[in-house]
Amino acid sequence: MSLLSNDLLAGMNPPQREAVEYRGPALLIVAGAGSGKTRVLTHRIAGLIQNREAWPSQILAITFTNKAAAEMRERVEQLIGQASRGMWISTFHSACVRILRSEAERFGFTKAFTIYDSGDSKALIKRLVKQHEADSYGLTVSSVMGRISKLKNELADAESFARQANMSDPVERVFLEIFASYEREMRRANAFDFDDLIAQTVFLFRSFPEVADTYRRRFRHILVDEYQDTNHAQYALIHELTRPIEDRIAANDRSPAMLLPVMDAASLTVVGDSDQSIYAFRGADIRNISEFERDFPGAKVVLLEQNYRSTQNILSAANAVIGNNFDRLEKHLFTTAGDGQKITGFTGYSQHDEARFVAEEIEDLHRQGMAYGDIAVFYRTNSQTRALEELLIRSAIPYRVLGGTKFYERAEIKDAMAYLTSLANPYDPIAWSRLLGAPKRGIGPMAEAHLAMFQEAQGISFHEAMRRADEIGFGPKVRGAILELGGLLERAMRMALGGGGADAEGQEKRPAPVAEVLKLILDETEMIEKLRAKRDPQDEARAENLEELVSVAREFDVRNPGAGLLEFLTEVSLVAAADELDDRSGTVSLMTLHTAKGLEFPAVFITGVEEGLLPHQMSVDEVGGVNEERRLMYVGITRARQRLFITLASTRASYGDIGVALPSRFLQEIPDHLIDWRQSPGEVTSRGGTESRALNAPRGEGGRYGGRPSRPSGRAESSVAFGRGGASSGSAALAEPASGGMQSALDTWRERKRLAKEAQAAGGGFPNMVGASIRDNGDLELAPGDRIRHEDYGEGRVTGITGEGSKRVAHAVFDSVGERKLLVKLSPIKKI
DNA sequence: CCAGGGGCGTTTTTT
């Protein structure tokens, strides 16, 4: 008795159907990795609309990243078209911003509040730590920040904290003072930090039940994705929204019995997988999902266990690893896709050796017809990207790094954004203080302090304080600079508020496009010109970043006609690492295991699978830390569709010096027969490694890795080249790339990376990664038939040349490793 | 007030 039209249920397995069709107050979908949960969610939403069970405006679907929200919106749109308009499909944070923007005035903020990113919060906390001389109590900026964040995620504020804190401890007292000042300053600045967005929305609902009721009345169907990652504040928010609406007039009778429900609670659907909970460190509470049935009595639970993504070998490895977490609900992922290929394992001597293997395997996959965009490389920590990038550049493999230093965190971008932020919220001291010094214009800390004092005493905005600089008494030079800047802000403000230049008859009150406001600021401050005038080559890239920001603003204006600064600032504040993925066409994706969650790729490399790195050293001492790391490994494995590579190194440089690395315990949890070792950990040490085997041997069942002959594989001989091949110039040379003849021509790593970036931005296509300024192999003449010597591969013959100038690529066949593609300009090659 | 150099802390993961 299907309620739904067949096309919404076509091709679904029975539990999937049930998850789409079930109707009731609460539904928990336990969705194993790759079990089609997004499909289930989108079809469930489409069903509600198609069946006329709900209006689009009654639907609230919540995800963790903008990327996931965008994908869900797109897929719902594919199913029901225009009817999807009016739904809220967004992240927790953007949904809360939307609510707060319209309700902020009720509790002392304005709708133009600023959203502080962690850098902004840090700047403020830093100031407070200094003011309270908290470092003498052992309080650091990051510890204070972490603690405040944690408290907010638990919905504590300074007041509630004070009630239960141990006030006889002076450290606690100082911390409390800082916490309280932080709250005061945020209020004065008209700003919220990331954690506030959620917590303040909960406070809003609790203090203004009638406000909460309007949202309860509106959202009749609430769906939450990645429920295992919700923290307490997010959990409370969902709870507030799913309360029944009560009759408040009756409640005024002081008789609780008169609190009659007048409207049922909204229906709640949550999707999650406790095996993929990897955000405990930022307050995610796994109990939110494991105790769902207790929280919502009568809840229906549906298990999705059939995996549609990976081969059986990959799933078996994933199941084996996660099976070592004892505190979990047993799940059995299965597939009908067949075994597929084995997992490939490789152990390098160093992270460079490991990276070289990754680069070579990527090339092999590519040669076999796999698109670069179908390949991803994962790692535990961002610092691991260096070695990987170096080898990818050298091998002329196009790649992009997701996450890492984000565009909007760059200093020059933050400088420019500070102007826009300050226009929207002239009471924000962080933005204002930032723009004063960018670019340098002679307004220093002294001048800033005087202005700030004046601003506070007069109760005016920072902008007005600047316009009245005469009343403070600065030297003529400083005063001039302040007045000029104040004038610029005033003009920009007028433009942002109403009518960029439109002055004819009807005074247009429409805001000017964001790009034009930004352009005015950049032009008048000459930020770009000043950067270009400097000698540091990095500054050219910075200037380009600012130009890029203008085009970002332009795109925004086109996408959101009539929208103003506020919308732009909100969007910029809430973009996340995984959101950048859109244009992954033709490039290999590098990212942390955390960023990888929710994504999938035909081929996946998990690198650095070593004790101390995965599991990370920091986690080993924490309660439950290793289990969370194991889930991280599980997430990584289950991203792979067909091919999985697991790599590690036997030595790894950290903090500047090199140490021995041991194979990860997780590696030993994968059954032997699933891995095809190109070079096992045992082989590395027994054949030329620098450490004794005993040091490298895994604990427990000894000898698992020891000296086992590598399996016959199509490329058995190539493993020779990776490690020991041209013994004289093997990985040792790689580890010290600056040594000797050819290598001395190479510039520093930074320079190369910068050039690669420049070229990638300029030409779009790869491999045009090298600028003209670098001195190296650029003029090396090569023609088909030439013999060459490569520092790592030994001798070979050139078979062809493609590309021109600095992006010339030599195709060569090496005696030891076979066919390779090399960027002439950067590869360690010599004609012989 | 600012530029450049030396010293120090850093690397767990992020909305």
Added chain:
DNA sequence: ACGCCCCTGG
């Protein structure tokens, strides 16, 4: 090894 912060000298 790197980047950031602080301090000094101009």
